[in-house]
Amino acid sequence: AQKITQTQPGMFVQEKEAVTLDCTYDTSDPSYGLFWYKQPSSGEMIFLIYQGSYDQQNATEGRYSLNFQKARKSANLVISASQLGDSAMYFCAMREGVNTGTASKLTFGTGTRLQVTL
Amino acid sequence: DAGVTQSPTHLIKTRGQQVTLRCSPISGHKSVSWYQQVLGQGPQFIFQYYEKEERGRGNFPDRFSARQFPNYSSELNVNALLLGDSALYLCASRRGGGEYEQYFGPGTRLTVT
Numbered sequence: 001a002q003k004i005t006q007t008q009p010g011m012f013v014q015e016k017e018a019v020t021l022d023c024t025y026d027t028s029d030p031s032y033g034l035f036w037y038k039q040p041s042s043g044e045m046i047f048l049i050y051q052g053s054y055d056q057q058n059a060t061e062g063r064y065s066l067n068f069q070k071a072r073k074s075a076n077l078v079i080s081a082s083q084l085g086d087s088a089m090y091f092c093a094m095r096e097g098v099n100t101g102t103a104s105k106l107t108f109g110t111g112t113r114l115q116v117t118l
Numbered sequence: 119d120a121g122v123t124q125s126p127t128h129l130i131k132t133r134g135q136q137v138t139l140r141c142s143p144i145s146g147h148k149s150v151s152w153y154q155q156v157l158g159q160g161p162q163f164i165f166q167y168y169e170k171e172e173r174g175r176g177n178f179p180d181r182f183s184a185r186q187f188p189n190y191s192s193e194l195n196v197n198a199l200l201l202g203d204s205a206l207y208l209c210a211s212r213r214g215g216g217e218y219e220q221y222f223g224p225g226t227r228l229t230v231t
Contacts (some may be wrong), residue, residue, distance in 0.1 A: 004160075030128050033218050044224035045161070052218070091160050095218060104151045104212050104220060105174050108160030 006109035023092030036077040122223035143211030150192040
C-alpha cells in the first residue's frame with residue numbers, strides 16, 4: 001500500500017488566491033512526522049513545513065500552513081496569496097519512528113505540479 | 119549559514135563505470151541521508167548516516183555504498199553503473215536528536231549512457 005498518496009498530479013491557481021494541495025498517509029506507527037517540500041525546475045528540494053504526530057497545533061510558516069487531520073490521516077498543504085514564484089512541484093513526505101536508526105528516512109509521494117497564473 | 123552542498127552538479131558516465139558523489143551537510147548537522155530521484159517520481163531513500171555510522175538503508179543493490187567522514191561530510195559510491203541509475207541524487211542533512219527537519223542540497227544529476 002502507498003504510504004503517501006498525492007492524488008492531484010497538477011493544479012492551477014490564480015495569483016493572490018489560496019490553494020490546497022492534498023496528501024494522505026498510511027502508518028501504524030504512533031510517532032511520525034509529515035513534511036512538505038517544494039521542488040522548482042532547478043531540482044533542489046526546499047523544505048517548507050513540518051508537522052509532528054503529537055503536535056497539538058497545525059504547523060504554519062509564513063504563507064504555508066499544514067491542515068493536519070489525524071483521524072483522516074491527511075496532511076494538506078495550504079498556500080495563501082499565491083505568487084508566480086510558487087509554480088513548482090510539491091512533495092509530501094513522512095518519517096516514521098522516534099530516534100531510531102531510520103528516523104531520517106523519508107517516504108515521498110508522487111508530487112503535485114502547481115502552476116500559478118496571472 | 120551555508121546550506122547543504124553537493125558535487126559535482128552534473129555527471130555523465132558510461133555503463134559499467136563507477137561514480138562517487140559528495141555531500142557536505144549544514145554546519146552542526148550530524149546526519150546525512152541520500153536519495154535517488156528518477157524523472158517524474160518522488161525521491162527514494164538510499165542511505166542514512168549518523169555520527170559516521172550507517173543507520174538506515176533503502177531497497178537498493180549492493181552496488182550502492184556510502185560513508186560518512188569525521189567532519190560529517192559524506193560520499194555515495196555506485197559501482198557497475200546501469201542505464202537505470204540515471205537520476206538526480208539528493209543529499210539531505212539533519213541536526214539529529216529530536217530535530218527532524220531535513221534540508222536538501224541541490225543534487226547531482228547523473229546520466230548513464
